Amino acid sequence: MFSVGGKARNMAAVVLRSCRKGLSPHILKNGGVATILPKTLGGVRQKSYVQYVTRPELPKLAYRRVKGKSPGVVFLPGYGSNMNGLKAEALEEFCRSLGHSYLRFDYTGHGLSEGVLTDGTIGTWKKDVLFVLDELAEGPQIMVGSSMGSWLMLLAAIARPEKTAALVGISTAADHVVTAFKSMSLEVRKEIEEKGVLTMPSKHREEGVYTFTMDFLKEAENHCVLQSPIPITCPVRLIHGLKDDDVPWHISMQVAQRVLSPDVDVILRRHGQHRMAEKDDIKLMVYTIDDLIDKLTTLV
Numbered sequence: 001m002f003s004v005g006g007k008a009r010n011m012a013a014v015v016l017r018s019c020r021k022g023l024s025p026h027i028l029k030n031g032g033v034a035t036i037l038p039k040t041l042g043g044v045r046q047k048s049y050v051q052y053v054t055r056p057e058l059p060k061l062a063y064r065r066v067k068g069k070s071p072g073v074v075f076l077p078g079y080g081s082n083m084n085g086l087k088a089e090a091l092e093e094f095c096r097s098l099g100h101s102y103l104r105f106d107y108t109g110h111g112l113s114e115g116v117l118t119d120g121t122i123g124t125w126k127k128d129v130l131f132v133l134d135e136l137a138e139g140p141q142i143m144v145g146s147s148m149g150s151w152l153m154l155l156a157a158i159a160r161p162e163k164t165a166a167l168v169g170i171s172t173a174a175d176h177v178v179t180a181f182k183s184m185s186l187e188v189r190k191e192i193e194e195k196g197v198l199t200m201p202s203k204h205r206e207e208g209v210y211t212f213t214m215d216f217l218k219e220a221e222n223h224c225v226l227q228s229p230i231p232i233t234c235p236v237r238l239i240h241g242l243k244d245d246d247v248p249w250h251i252s253m254q255v256a257q258r259v260l261s262p263d264v265d266v267i268l269r270r271h272g273q274h275r276m277a278e279k280d281d282i283k284l285m286v287y288t289i290d291d292l293i294d295k296l297t298t299l300v
Helices: 006-020 086-098 122-135 148-159 176-182 186-195 214-221 250-258 279-299
Strands: 026-030 033-037 051-055 058-066 069-076 100-105 141-146 164-170 197-201 209-213 236-241 264-269
Touching: 051 122, 058 086, 058 122, 069 086, 069 122, 069 148, 069 164, 069 279, 086 100, 086 141, 086 279, 100 122, 122 148, 122 214, 141 148, 141 279, 148 164, 164 279, 176 186, 176 197, 176 214, 186 197, 197 214, 209 214, 236 250, 236 279, 250 264, 264 279
Parallel strands: 069 100, 069 141, 141 164, 164 236, 236 264
Antiparallel strands: 026 033, 051 058, 058 100, 197 209
16 A cells, blocks of 8 residues: 555664653753653653643643654644653654654643643634644644544644645544434433433543533534545545444545545554554554655655
């Protein structure tokens, strides 16, 4: 489906070794502003550190940025996750090794950003992504979205085609919570509406479930993308695990069928699970992005 060069293969090994050495941060106080620096990786200190961007009448967003060449890479985490996961860390190592810019951040109510998670909506987090693309990212970006982050990735690509060089969706959850609710029987839906809360099982949550209010669901309907052609024309890569118990892999197939781009690949991993954070999963992610960078820079 795509070639894997020696550069990507070697860098994937370096990235994985570095990430396994531990990335727990310690906090320094610098002029009253908290600056978080990761531990040294193999004798080389990471260059990115936590910064905050202020928005008028909106919560501050925490982010980490590595400056470099275009196209840059922006990572969008999943619901309830943050910018310090293994995939996000591995991508920073990879981008720095190639000299390309990299940006990761926490949505409103997530991680180190201000706000309350349960007050957020798909619309709230879409605005976060657009703000980051407009104000923090320079030039076209390869957006890499994980789970809900892939849904936001699609919404951002539609709204900002000029800032979108390519898309990589991992365990794409486009429309998922809305589709899951609508696929339930009328009796079950009425019961959920009376309670005002939808719960969806997940072994990746401490509580064992994701919890969404009816208000969240109704707002999310305004952002569904799978009911009509998706006006995205850049290269799209969709990676999904066949053993994903949280988000069914056929959603990635639906996205591939809906996007207008002529350059779309779907990669299914037989033993892949929802988080796609195993060694071989991260290798594949790195290979995929390396291939896209080569493709985009060759076109230029």
